[in-house]
Amino acid sequence: MAGRLLSIGECMVELSQAGEGLLRRGFAGDTFNTAWYARACLPAEWTVDYFTALGDDPMSSEMLTFMKEAGIGTQAIRRIPGKTPGLYLITLKNGERTFSYWRDTAAARRLADDADHLRRCIEAADIVYFSGITLGILTPEANDTLLAELRRAKAAGKRVAFDPNIRPRLWSDKDTMLKTISDGARAATLVLPSFDDETTHFGDSSVEETVARYHGLGVEGVVVKNGEDGATLSFGSDRTYVPAVAAPQVVDTTSAGDSFNGGFLSRLVCGASPQDAAAYGAAVASVVIGHHGALINPALLPS
Numbered sequence: 001m002a003g004r005l006l007s008i009g010e011c012m013v014e015l016s017q018a019g020e021g022l023l024r025r026g027f028a029g030d031t032f033n034t035a036w037y038a039r040a041c042l043p044a045e046w047t048v049d050y051f052t053a054l055g056d057d058p059m060s061s062e063m064l065t066f067m068k069e070a071g072i073g074t075q076a077i078r079r080i081p082g083k084t085p086g087l088y089l090i091t092l093k094n095g096e097r098t099f100s101y102w103r104d105t106a107a108a109r110r111l112a113d114d115a116d117h118l119r120r121c122i123e124a125a126d127i128v129y130f131s132g133i134t135l136g137i138l139t140p141e142a143n144d145t146l147l148a149e150l151r152r153a154k155a156a157g158k159r160v161a162f163d164p165n166i167r168p169r170l171w172s173d174k175d176t177m178l179k180t181i182s183d184g185a186r187a188a189t190l191v192l193p194s195f196d197d198e199t200t201h202f203g204d205s206s207v208e209e210t211v212a213r214y215h216g217l218g219v220e221g222v223v224v225k226n227g228e229d230g231a232t233l234s235f236g237s238d239r240t241y242v243p244a245v246a247a248p249q250v251v252d253t254t255s256a257g258d259s260f261n262g263g264f265l266s267r268l269v270c271g272a273s274p275q276d277a278a279a280y281g282a283a284v285a286s287v288v289i290g291h292h293g294a295l296i297n298p299a300l301l302p303s
Helices: 030-041 058-069 115-123 132-136 140-155 174-186 195-201 207-216 256-268 274-288
Strands: 003-008 012-019 022-028 046-051 053-055 078-080 087-093 096-102 127-131 159-163 221-225 231-235 238-242
Touching (some): 003 030, 030 127, 030 256, 030 274, 115 140, 140 174, 159 256
Parallel strands (some): 003 046, 053 078, 127 159
Antiparallel strands (some): 087 096, 221 231
């Protein structure tokens, strides 16, 4: 079975410590990470495209080359003269990671400026994936454009997947953040929240409360990720639990949720049950967190 997955969001330049005052450069971002793992786990018949905006600078060109070499389609990416990608720096102190961001003028903030292009790309996909970070980097007007197209896709019967991925620093105030995240869920058929985000920001007291709230927004399928406590799945009247897969060692949890999403979606779109897809997503995440960096060698992933 062939198909096309479209992931919408921001890929950034990543700088991490390389020792002796040196920095190592990479490329990463939540929706790109999910696209990368989906591409690594999907059969060759499937196409994975990334939708964003980049500048016309050398770093944007290198990022495009990196995506192409990973087998991710870049035809949907608009180039904006004079713009550059966003950048973030990872700092390690006593084993703990902290992040500093430079993204206020990033080209990705204009990814929804061309509504006709956005519509064409969404219409060409079989499944569309986006996140709360995608919404968080956009202006209110751009969010209206993006969400209108996603609602249109949902109404047409297309599968639309959403990870709320709540990051308060991207938002002007909490009320706007929670309203826009909820609007994102309303545009989706499948939501993949992390329970720690939901209890911290929405005040949910239990996983069941998170599931009920998203179903109340019109979401058909809900997969609540809860770290080492596994995942709770609710699809229609079916409620199941999938345990986490213990990692031999935990080295870097940066892309745990993104890799779970990529593994989960790769199996779901190929016809696996939500429970089997979640079990595979958990297996992928357990391998990823045992290695440094958001993106690991695909050869290490479970088959």
